Amino acid sequence: MTVTTLNSQGEYGEYVKSQDLSVVHFYAPWADQCSQINDVIEEMSKLAEYKGVKFAKIEAEKVPEVSLKAGITAVPTVVLVRNEAVLDRVDGANPSALAEKVKRYLTSKEPIPIEVNKSKENLEERLKKLTSQAPCMLFMKGSPANPRCGFSRTIVSILDSCKADYKTFDILQDNDVREGLKKFSDWPTYPQLYINGELVGGLDIVKEMSESGELENMLPKKS
Numbered sequence: 001m002t003v004t005t006l007n008s009q010g011e012y013g014e015y016v017k018s019q020d021l022s023v024v025h026f027y028a029p030w031a032d033q034c035s036q037i038n039d040v041i042e043e044m045s046k047l048a049e050y051k052g053v054k055f056a057k058i059e060a061e062k063v064p065e066v067s068l069k070a071g072i073t074a075v076p077t078v079v080l081v082r083n084e085a086v087l088d089r090v091d092g093a094n095p096s097a098l099a100e101k102v103k104r105y106l107t108s109k110e111p112i113p114i115e116v117n118k119s120k121e122n123l124e125e126r127l128k129k130l131t132s133q134a135p136c137m138l139f140m141k142g143s144p145a146n147p148r149c150g151f152s153r154t155i156v157s158i159l160d161s162c163k164a165d166y167k168t169f170d171i172l173q174d175n176d177v178r179e180g181l182k183k184f185s186d187w188p189t190y191p192q193l194y195i196n197g198e199l200v201g202g203l204d205i206v207k208e209m210s211e212s213g214e215l216e217n218m219l220p221k222k223s
Helices: 009-015 032-046 064-069 095-107 120-131 150-161 175-185 203-212 214-218
Strands: 004-006 021-027 053-059 077-082 085-091 136-140 167-170 192-195 198-201
Touching (some): 004 009, 009 021, 009 053, 009 064, 021 032, 021 095, 032 053, 085 095, 120 136, 120 175, 203 214
Parallel strands (some): 021 053
Antiparallel strands (some): 077 085, 136 192, 192 198
């Protein structure tokens, strides 16, 4: 089976109506990691163990309405869909996670809860520890060396210009934290900055506080 190229909202809608498991890669032609994932799904489509799985790719920026509906905030992102319902996703270039999830949903006809073995209490306890892991914690997409969205890149630049001593957590690598922290902090977007375990806010607030001089006085500094 070959990888199908989807070019419009209509084509995507028709494609994911299927009872079969559909694996759709949201990519950008300028991103090297997307080329890697395109190669991976091309190889997977040829393997007998993935018989019955439909593989496709769609240019995320070309169909913003589809990307928005699927919750795509960075590329590469692969979504697993059946009967128009998104069952799961793989953010970033992670071929092993992609193979594991495709096999899991191929053998199961029902969506598997992402937090199947984790109670809400355990997650909240983990989030409390993470937000207090360092005096200054930044939850972002990617890392300071390789931010994976413009907002994360900007907030890192602000913290670095203040010579802040901070640690980061890449929310794209942990779906439990990414979804859980939104509810935990009652803040729906990323990045999120915490000082002494308390939420300061997102980019707009941090930028405002930086411009007023308030932020610099709050931040722990590198020695």
